[in-house]
Amino acid sequence: MTTRIWLCPECDLAMTPPKLVAGTSAQCLRCNHILVDANKHGSLSQLMALIITGLLFYIPANAFPILSLSLMGDEQHNTVLAGVLALYEDEYIFVAFVVFFCAILIPIIRLVVLFFIIIAIKKRKLLRVARTLFRLYHRLGEWGMLEIYLLGILVAIVKLVDIASVYPGMGMMCFIGLMLSEIGISLMLNKHYFWELLEDQS
Secondary structure, eight states: OOOOOEEOTTTOOEEOOOOOOTTOEEEOTTTOOEEEETTOOOOHHHHHHHHHHHHHHHHHHHHSOSEEEEETTEEEEEOHHHHHHHHHHTTOHHHHHHHIIIIIIHHHHHHHHHHHHHHHHHHTOSHHHHHHHHHHHHHHHTTOOHHHHHHHHHHHHHHHTTTSEEEEOHHHHHHHHHHHHHHHHHHHOOHHHHHHHHHHTO
16 A cells, blocks of 8 residues: 655655644644645535636626726727737737736636536546646646736726726626636635545545
């Protein structure tokens, strides 16, 4: 029987996984980094509700205008994709790719991947694929930057408010809803709990 080993993500200390009961947590023996918090996980149904909420917000967040700008009678409505295209046309090709990848592509991939993983756990099928996708989910989390993109929009509003009339659009509201859904998922998702579900049912 293979002995399971945990590695602390902060100091790389190898240790044997402890037995946890409800309401307890595990810390690294060397640096006291919290490895597992047994209180941090929602039910699969709660996570699924947040995923579906995020998916419902995703389409209008990208289809409807983020900002409406009115300057000297000229009114413009800008979506996230329009911003990407504007960067591309101005030959900021790398920046356009980063914004498209991090603000448009990664959020939908992460939501769909986690949706599939939860379905696989519930149905007890394709668990090997689900384990691979769960690794991908966490890798992509390092590139997700909805919060940074939203901060950039707010900075743009502050800069433009003195020279033009700027109004947040429906896309902005949905974008905030999408961001809050992802934050809720990250707060409720306990990766160790998920790994146990994927392993115990394999």
